[in-house]
Amino acid sequence: MPHRHDLNPRVSVDNVILGFDDENLNVLLIGRSLADGKMDDVLALPGDLIYENENLDMAAQRVLHELTGLTNLFLQQAGAFGDPDRLSKPKDRAWLKTVRQEPEVRVITIAYFTLINMHEFAPQPASFAQSVQWVPIQDIGDLAFDHNQILKTCLSRLQETIAIKPVGFNLLPTKFTLGQLHKLYEAILEKPLDKRNFRRKIQKLGILTHLDEKQAGVPHKPSRFYKFNEIKYRELAETGFDNFGF
Amino acid sequence: MPHRHDLNPRVSVDNVILGFDDENLNVLLIGRSLADGKMDDVLALPGDLIYENENLDMAAQRVLHELTGLTNLFLQQAGAFGDPDRLSKPKDRAWLKTVRQEPEVRVITIAYFTLINMHEFAPQPASFAQSVQWVPIQDIGDLAFDHNQILKTCLSRLQETIAIKPVGFNLLPTKFTLGQLHKLYEAILEKPLDKRNFRRKIQKLGILTHLDEKQAGVPHKPSRFYKFNEIKYRELAETGFDNFGF
DNA sequence: CCAAAAGTGTTGAAGTTACACCCATGC
DNA sequence: GCATGGGTGTAACTTCAACACTTTTGG
Numbered sequence: 001m002p003h004r005h006d007l008n009p010r011v012s013v014d015n016v017i018l019g020f021d022d023e024n025l026n027v028l029l030i031g032r033s034l035a036d037g038k039m040d041d042v043l044a045l046p047g048d049l050i051y052e053n054e055n056l057d058m059a060a061q062r063v064l065h066e067l068t069g070l071t072n073l074f075l076q077q078a079g080a081f082g083d084p085d086r087l088s089k090p091k092d093r094a095w096l097k098t099v100r101q102e103p104e105v106r107v108i109t110i111a112y113f114t115l116i117n118m119h120e121f122a123p124q125p126a127s128f129a130q131s132v133q134w135v136p137i138q139d140i141g142d143l144a145f146d147h148n149q150i151l152k153t154c155l156s157r158l159q160e161t162i163a164i165k166p167v168g169f170n171l172l173p174t175k176f177t178l179g180q181l182h183k184l185y186e187a188i189l190e191k192p193l194d195k196r197n198f199r200r201k202i203q204k205l206g207i208l209t210h211l212d213e214k215q216a217g218v219p220h221k222p223s224r225f226y227k228f229n230e231i232k233y234r235e236l237a238e239t240g241f242d243n244f245g246f
Numbered sequence: 247m248p249h250r251h252d253l254n255p256r257v258s259v260d261n262v263i264l265g266f267d268d269e270n271l272n273v274l275l276i277g278r279s280l281a282d283g284k285m286d287d288v289l290a291l292p293g294d295l296i297y298e299n300e301n302l303d304m305a306a307q308r309v310l311h312e313l314t315g316l317t318n319l320f321l322q323q324a325g326a327f328g329d330p331d332r333l334s335k336p337k338d339r340a341w342l343k344t345v346r347q348e349p350e351v352r353v354i355t356i357a358y359f360t361l362i363n364m365h366e367f368a369p370q371p372a373s374f375a376q377s378v379q380w381v382p383i384q385d386i387g388d389l390a391f392d393h394n395q396i397l398k399t400c401l402s403r404l405q406e407t408i409a410i411k412p413v414g415f416n417l418l419p420t421k422f423t424l425g426q427l428h429k430l431y432e433a434i435l436e437k438p439l440d441k442r443n444f445r446r447k448i449q450k451l452g453i454l455t456h457l458d459e460k461q462a463g464v465p466h467k468p469s470r471f472y473k474f475n476e477i478k479y480r481e482l483a484e485t486g487f488d489n490f491g492f
Numbered sequence: 493c494c495a496a497a498a499g500t501g502t503t504g505a506a507g508t509t510a511c512a513c514c515c516a517t518g519c
Numbered sequence: 520g521c522a523t524g525g526g527t528g529t530a531a532c533t534t535c536a537a538c539a540c541t542t543t544t545g546g
Binding site for chain 1: 254256257296298299300301302323325326327328329330352354356406408409410431435439444447487491492
């Protein structure tokens with residue numbers, strides 16, 4: 001019988017941690033080191049087996065915390081992935097042998113995604129990660145396991161979500177410009193959005209408060225800074241935009 | 247090491263199977279019999295542990311098939327549920343002892359929902375179910391495990407989905423009236439919809455073809471029958487309605 | 493003739509799209 | 520003065536919400 005603080009060998013969580021650098025979406029990926037100390041050349045989403053005494057959300061928060069030092073963030077479940085062969089690529093199996101007690105066991109993973117401000121933390125190696133790096137989304141090649149599929153699903157879910165709720169704000173610094181927000185939406189939705197229409201629409205939501213402060217040191221007309229009206233923001237995040245079809 | 251056709255003792259699937267009787271949404275629930283042969287008075291969603299050699303979708307299809315005889319249905323994953331105490335209610339534990347080799351093991355479950363035509367099959371007891379019944383959604387009381395929570399999540403997901411894709415058509419017979427479809431949407435969304443606006447909108451989607459046939463034997467003006475334009479239907483189901491906010 | 497659901501159009505309000513120019517700043 | 524992104528309004532169009540009466544049938 002398993003003890004409560006044991007690892008559950010069959011279930012893991014994987015996190016798609018997204019950051020924004022005013023231009024592109026980036027994903028936080030980890031590198032793996034092999035038995036001989038060399039680095040694997042395949043990157044992976046950060047993830048870990050769950051403990052017997054923690055629920056899935058807690059496990060995802062734990063992984064996020066170990067990697068970023070951040071706690072209590074918005075973290076949305078995107079689905080479960082459990083094809084029997086998801087751990088069967090040779091490089092993945094080699095790596096599993098170095099870190100898992102039972103490397104051959106089939107593992108079902110629950111995928112989460114979150115949005116964080118790229119500049120508010122320094123990624124640090126964690127128990128499950130020898131190296132950590134931000135990778136622009138369009139530069140991501142073959143990932144470990146089924147992580148390309150997981151990433152794709154999470155991005156779709158994010159696109160659906162952002163159309164209904166004011167998500168994505170966690171990606172920005174506390175003071176930000178409408179230009180940044182605009183580029184963020186374009187990056188997430190992967191399509192250009194008309195500037196004037198975007199501004200009108202986003203302001204009508206009533207979740208932005210403008211500050212008196214302006215940008216300084218920019219070689220163009222300085223932009224006004226905005227912050228969120230937290231209260232309205234939370235309200236809207238719960239009810240959604242009512243952007244429904246019926 | 248587990249054999250490929252063994253059960254995975256830690257991971258299950260649970261299905262929310264929805265049917266429509268022209269009035270209410272119904273959920274297919276199973277009754278459980280205890281060690282002494284008596285029936286438990288708590289109903290449950292149909293579900294089962296997964297096998298080592300099947301993926302999650304296949305496991306959900308298997309549960310659905312064993313119960314309904316139906317194969318290859320639209321089945322959407324709604325999320326993973328894995329609180330450590332989700333199996334800890336006394337009645338649930340008593341039942342688990344009668345059916346599981348390792349009744350104390352923590353099980354993470356993946357929830358799916360599907361929509362089927364209530365009249366096109368006869369529910370039959372399955373290996374995991376001693377009795378099967380349709381229960382109107384508003385009459386559902388306390389369910390086993392965390393099944394009330396799972397049901398709630400699935401219904402929300404269905405509401406979100408139906409606003410974006412033409413789901414829900416599987417719930418109806420192949421020939422149906424706009425009145426039936428209208429009531430179905432009201433049942434799923436739990437709110438009244440204006441008749442004229444609904445008809446206009448649903449017809450503009452271009453997925454309905456009207457037949458020359460009409461209702462007979464009804465004590466009111468007979469309604470025209472419609473069927474789906476499968477091709478358009480599939481197209482729309484993939485792309486969605488473009489009902490998005492940005 | 494009564495009950496019951498089918499079927500049908502219009503209007504005003506709101507929202508969406510598309511589009512072009514001037515502004516403030518650093519260099 | 521030039522390059523850069525900031526900031527703004529309008530008109531045509533589409534969509535949405537609200538609303539009431541006539542039709543066909545069975546009984």
